[in-house]
Amino acid sequence: xxxxxxxxxxxxxxxxxxxxxxxxxxxxPRGSVFGLVGENGAGKSTLIKHILGLWRAETGAIRVFGVDxxxxxxxxxxxxxxxxxQPDLPEWMTVIEFMRYMQxxxxxxxxxxxxxxxxxxxxxxxxxxxxxxKGQRAKLGLLGAQAHRPDLLLLDEPSSGLDPIVRSDILAAxxxxxxxxxxxxxxxxxxxxxxxxxxxxIAMLHQGKLVLCGPLDEIKAQYRRMTLRFxxxxxxxxxxxxxVSVRGAGREWTIICNQAIKPIDGSHVIDDQAASLNDIxxxxxxxxxxxx
Amino acid sequence: MVLRLNPASGVPLYLQLIEQVKHAIETGAIETGExxxxxxxxxxxxxxxxxxxxxxxxxxxxxxxxxxxxxSGAFITDSVTARAKIMTKAQTIVQSALDRLALFxxxxxxxxxxxxxxxSSRRAAKSPRKKYA
Amino acid sequence: MxxxxxxxxxxxxxxxxxxxxxxxxxxxxxxxxxLLNVALPESVSMSADxxxxxDARDAVELLNFHLIIAALLLFLAICGYTEFNAQKGxxxxxxxxxxxxxxxxxxxxxxxxxxxAAAELLGLVWRTLIFGANLxxxxxxxxxxxxxxxxxxxxxxxxxxxxxMLIHGVVGMVFIIALGLPSFPxxxxxxxxxxxxxxxxxxxxxxxxxxxxxxxxxxxxxxxxLRRDWIRSVVERASDVAPRRRKDFNSAAAAHFWFEWRRxxxxxxxxxxxxxxxxxxxxxxxxxxxxxVRILIAVLAMPMVLAFPVGKAFSKPDLWSSDMSVxxxxxxxxxxxxxxxxxxxxxxxxxxxxxxxxxCAFIALWFGLWASLDGLNMxxxxxxxxxxxxxxxxxxxxILSLAAAMLMTWRFLVSSLWLGLSGNRxxxxxxxxxxxxxxxxxxxxAILIPGNEDSILSWMYRGFGSVLPTLVRIxxxxxxxxxxxxxxxxxxxxxxxxxxxLFLWICGTxxxxxxxxxxxxxxxxxxxxxxxxxxxxxxxxALLVIPxxxxxxxxxxxxxxxxxx
Numbered sequence: 001x002x003x004x005x006x007x008x009x010x011x012x013x014x015x016x017x018x019x020x021x022x023x024x025x026x027x028x029p030r031g032s033v034f035g036l037v038g039e040n041g042a043g044k045s046t047l048i049k050h051i052l053g054l055w056r057a058e059t060g061a062i063r064v065f066g067v068d069x070x071x072x073x074x075x076x077x078x079x080x081x082x083x084x085x086q087p088d089l090p091e092w093m094t095v096i097e098f099m100r101y102m103q104x105x106x107x108x109x110x111x112x113x114x115x116x117x118x119x120x121x122x123x124x125x126x127x128x129x130x131x132x133x134k135g136q137r138a139k140l141g142l143l144g145a146q147a148h149r150p151d152l153l154l155l156d157e158p159s160s161g162l163d164p165i166v167r168s169d170i171l172a173a174x175x176x177x178x179x180x181x182x183x184x185x186x187x188x189x190x191x192x193x194x195x196x197x198x199x200x201x202i203a204m205l206h207q208g209k210l211v212l213c214g215p216l217d218e219i220k221a222q223y224r225r226m227t228l229r230f231x232x233x234x235x236x237x238x239x240x241x242x243x244v245s246v247r248g249a250g251r252e253w254t255i256i257c258n259q260a261i262k263p264i265d266g267s268h269v270i271d272d273q274a275a276s277l278n279d280i281x282x283x284x285x286x287x288x289x290x291x292x
Numbered sequence: 293m294v295l296r297l298n299p300a301s302g303v304p305l306y307l308q309l310i311e312q313v314k315h316a317i318e319t320g321a322i323e324t325g326e327x328x329x330x331x332x333x334x335x336x337x338x339x340x341x342x343x344x345x346x347x348x349x350x351x352x353x354x355x356x357x358x359x360x361x362x363x364s365g366a367f368i369t370d371s372v373t374a375r376a377k378i379m380t381k382a383q384t385i386v387q388s389a390l391d392r393l394a395l396f397x398x399x400x401x402x403x404x405x406x407x408x409x410x411x412s413s414r415r416a417a418k419s420p421r422k423k424y425a
Numbered sequence: 426m427x428x429x430x431x432x433x434x435x436x437x438x439x440x441x442x443x444x445x446x447x448x449x450x451x452x453x454x455x456x457x458x459x460l461l462n463v464a465l466p467e468s469v470s471m472s473a474d475x476x477x478x479x480d481a482r483d484a485v486e487l488l489n490f491h492l493i494i495a496a497l498l499l500f501l502a503i504c505g506y507t508e509f510n511a512q513k514g515x516x517x518x519x520x521x522x523x524x525x526x527x528x529x530x531x532x533x534x535x536x537x538x539x540x541x542a543a544a545e546l547l548g549l550v551w552r553t554l555i556f557g558a559n560l561x562x563x564x565x566x567x568x569x570x571x572x573x574x575x576x577x578x579x580x581x582x583x584x585x586x587x588x589x590m591l592i593h594g595v596v597g598m599v600f601i602i603a604l605g606l607p608s609f610p611x612x613x614x615x616x617x618x619x620x621x622x623x624x625x626x627x628x629x630x631x632x633x634x635x636x637x638x639x640x641x642x643x644x645x646x647x648x649x650x651l652r653r654d655w656i657r658s659v660v661e662r663a664s665d666v667a668p669r670r671r672k673d674f675n676s677a678a679a680a681h682f683w684f685e686w687r688r689x690x691x692x693x694x695x696x697x698x699x700x701x702x703x704x705x706x707x708x709x710x711x712x713x714x715x716x717x718v719r720i721l722i723a724v725l726a727m728p729m730v731l732a733f734p735v736g737k738a739f740s741k742p743d744l745w746s747s748d749m750s751v752x753x754x755x756x757x758x759x760x761x762x763x764x765x766x767x768x769x770x771x772x773x774x775x776x777x778x779x780x781x782x783x784x785c786a787f788i789a790l791w792f793g794l795w796a797s798l799d800g801l802n803m804x805x806x807x808x809x810x811x812x813x814x815x816x817x818x819x820x821x822x823x824i825l826s827l828a829a830a831m832l833m834t835w836r837f838l839v840s841s842l843w844l845g846l847s848g849n850r851x852x853x854x855x856x857x858x859x860x861x862x863x864x865x866x867x868x869x870x871a872i873l874i875p876g877n878e879d880s881i882l883s884w885m886y887r888g889f890g891s892v893l894p895t896l897v898r899i900x901x902x903x904x905x906x907x908x909x910x911x912x913x914x915x916x917x918x919x920x921x922x923x924x925x926x927l928f929l930w931i932c933g934t935x936x937x938x939x940x941x942x943x944x945x946x947x948x949x950x951x952x953x954x955x956x957x958x959x960x961x962x963x964x965x966x967a968l969l970v971i972p973x974x975x976x977x978x979x980x981x982x983x984x985x986x987x988x989x990x
Contacts, residue, residue, distance in 0.1 A: 104680030
């Protein structure tokens with residue numbers, strides 16, 4: 001159980017002067033749903049492309065199922081199902097041709113399951129992909145990523161720009177995948193609500209750096225959202241040792257912190273509750289900015 | 293039984309699920325001897341991680357509310373009914389309190405805020421962090 | 426214009442900002458050349474009486490020539506004003522400008538106006554400062570109209586991708602001819618090419634280019650519609666007619682072979698078929714025996730001539746996309762890079778074979794049904810004269826030349842795989858330049874050869890014998906280095922694959938060597954030179970034809986592209 005499906009150590013990648021990934025290390029345990037969050041341009045897609053072997057590790061190492069995905073793409077990719085934000089599907093194929101094409105690549109492809117998914121998604125066998133809507137393309141991409149029951153399902157912003165029905169189809173696929181013993185899901189999203197629903201591990205990227213990584217429960221137990229009331233008006237944000245972010249105005253300030261903090265003199269706690277992932281995300285992504 | 297979870301609130305999903313199952317028993321939406329959906333079915337219906345459902349079921353079992361029978365699923369235990377009676381009593385107290393509050397002409401929102409502030413200050417009083425304040 | 430609205434200034438600033446480096450470079454080149462020519466001419470022209478031929482004056486002129494080419498390329502790069510539009514997947518008029526608060530007329534007219542103005546200015550500077558010559562009104566107008574047409578071609582035909590280079594070549598050729606038209610003896614020209622009429626032509630061309638461009642951009646801006654990619658959609662419809670896949674594939678390689686065939690392989694046979702039906706067929710029907718030989722040569726050359734540009738497009742990871750990187754749909758499939766290259770090579774082979782099957786079928790039909798075979802008697806006589814009356818050498822020659830032609834066609838399709846698959850746009854574009862210059866060479870030959878046949882033939886007779894030993898030496902060096910590089914480039918590739926391809930290469934090369942020897946048997950009577958050396962040259966060339974070293978590089982360059990090494 002504890003063995004990791006994806007192991008990344010000290011991965012860095014630069015695009016010109018910009019560090020897209022900066023010394024990222026993470027392990028994705030087998031059987032987990034691993035959610036990757038971060039603002040746009042934080043390096044989520046770059047990280048996923050590295051896992052797929054579409055980018056070679058500049059420094060550091062990546063092992064997927066214990067294998068370097070660049071050195072041996074066939075053995076890695078045959079166990080991976082991948083769906084990206086804009087699935088790059090061959091427009092000229094018909095749905096059935098697409099399914100046959102995919103089937104040829106994956107020995108574990110289950111034609112019955114694929115057919116069941118196709119019916120469930122309401123995709124016409126003989127329609128060309130060119131005439132499918134965006135949601136239908138996403139569904140077809142999902143079918144292609146799922147029908148060989150991959151050991152690792154990789155989803156790169158799968159649901160951005162899609163309607164709620166397709167989004168729930170995608171989440172259902174995630175759950176179905178992980179319900180089957182030993183299968184792992186790694187997906188990135190900036191819809192925190194989705195991540196919070198289905199993942200048990202999360203990692204957060206901020207400007208190419210891994211700022212948060214671990215089991216979701218632990219992280220949520222660790223972070224708290226406290227509201228302090230000061231006796232006097234505060235014109236600038238009060239310096240609270242141990243706080244990730246401090247926001248507010250006047251006498252009331254809301255603090256996101258990852259440990260128990262001592263309220264500074266002249267203030268008392270009026271509210272203390274578990275921070276939601278949204279609080280943590282905005283706290284880290286926004287807080288680092290405002291304090292820097 | 294309709295369950296509705298809100299991932300955006302800070303409360304962990306498994307706790308929300310436990311609350312909702314309890315609530316469903318209290319309101320009589322599920323009764324003793326009835327079966328809850330399997331972990332996988334529940335996870336797919338609610339679109340949450342199966343581990344979360346499993347954890348909620350485990351906690352519910354430890355509290356004696358449900359009984360996990362291997363292979364056949366989760367059943368509501370008899371003991372729950374006793375609890376449900378207490379809850380019915382408690383509900384009448386809440387009702388009378390609300391009747392009295394109605395005299396002050398408070399809005400629903402104001403009443404909810406009052407209750408939540410009271411609950412949260414009690415929670416803060418119980419938590420060890422209080423001693424720093 | 427009165428006062429230019431501020432929003433137009435914003436567009437001008439965008440154009441400047443995008444091209445500032447190139448503009449500075451262009452100005453730099455122009456200033457440098459002007460200074461050079463203003464400072465030098467007196468002192469240099471002093472030494473002009475040097476009788477030995479090449480002197481400083483010539484050197485300056487050569488330099489001038491290169492600089493003007495550089496300036497011309499820079500100018501064309503700037504005034505093209507195209508961008509990659511991710512949404513359409515093609516390079517064309519920048520779609521991001523569509524959201525600017527400008528009318529489509531302004532969007533088109535402003536860059537065109539700037540382009541024309543810059544061209545005229547540049548032309549003026551080059552003519553007066555550097556060449557000290559003056560161009561007439563006609564030339565000045567031609568320059569302006571050429572810029573308009575150039576931009577119109579780039580903007581209105583995004584679906585053609587790099588094929589637009591070919592159109593530019595043809596258009597440039599037409600304009601160069603047009604430049605000389607007024608100085609032609611007027612009475613030899615038809616009435617619609619006389620001087621007075623030319624201006625009307627020019628006006629019509631410029632206006633239709635501009636209005637076409639305007640309406641196209643306006644249409645694109647309001648969502649495009651059916652007309653936007655009509656060329657591509659016609660080809661897509663044509664390919665949709667291809668039988669749908671009704672059965673499962675036996676293997677991943679088979680599935681990908683089908684993918685590549687549908688994506689790029691059918692292109693060459695389709696073009697060959699279209700040429701046969703649309704051009705050669707009607708020509709052959711109208712032929713009374715006089716043109717039979719010429720049509721036969723055209724039919725036989727056509728697959729190879731077409732394979733040349735098609736091969737360039739074929740060598741890219743995706744024939745239709747102007748994006749040079751491996752499509753992620755293919756890149757994430759569990760198929761090795763070696764297999765991807767092998768599939769490409771197989772598809773190319775089938776593509777070449779089907780094309781030649783079409784050609785053979787056409788020739789069989791043509792000869793059997795409506796050809797007037799009298800025209801071929803000359804060939805038959807020639808063959809008799811060379812090979813004697815026995816039919817066997819003739820059969821051998823026909824079979825060998827068909828095999829050689831098929832191999833050549835295949836070779837054109839695969840020889841630049843290592844460049845195209847690398848995803849290196851600069852490298853690919855540089856190697857594409859000869860393709861756009863090809864029409865100019867064709868034109869040069871077309872102008873030079875008529876009237877000069879005798880002198881060229883006599884040069885061949887005199888010159889070839891003396892150049893031959895050098896050619897043999899060069900070919901020998903080329904063969905040696907080819908084999909050395911091949912040994913190096915195939916070092917990392919699976920042994921089994923190396924053995925397979927080596928076997929195929931040897932078979933193909935043997936066919937070509939046999940063809941070389943058979944044709945030598947005839948050629949030695951025609952080409953007056955040392956026949957042993959001629960034989961060596963032909964055999965060495967046969968060894969060079971089928972790519973070996975380059976194909977060994979292809980998997981490596983595809984892997985670099987796929988994994989962004």
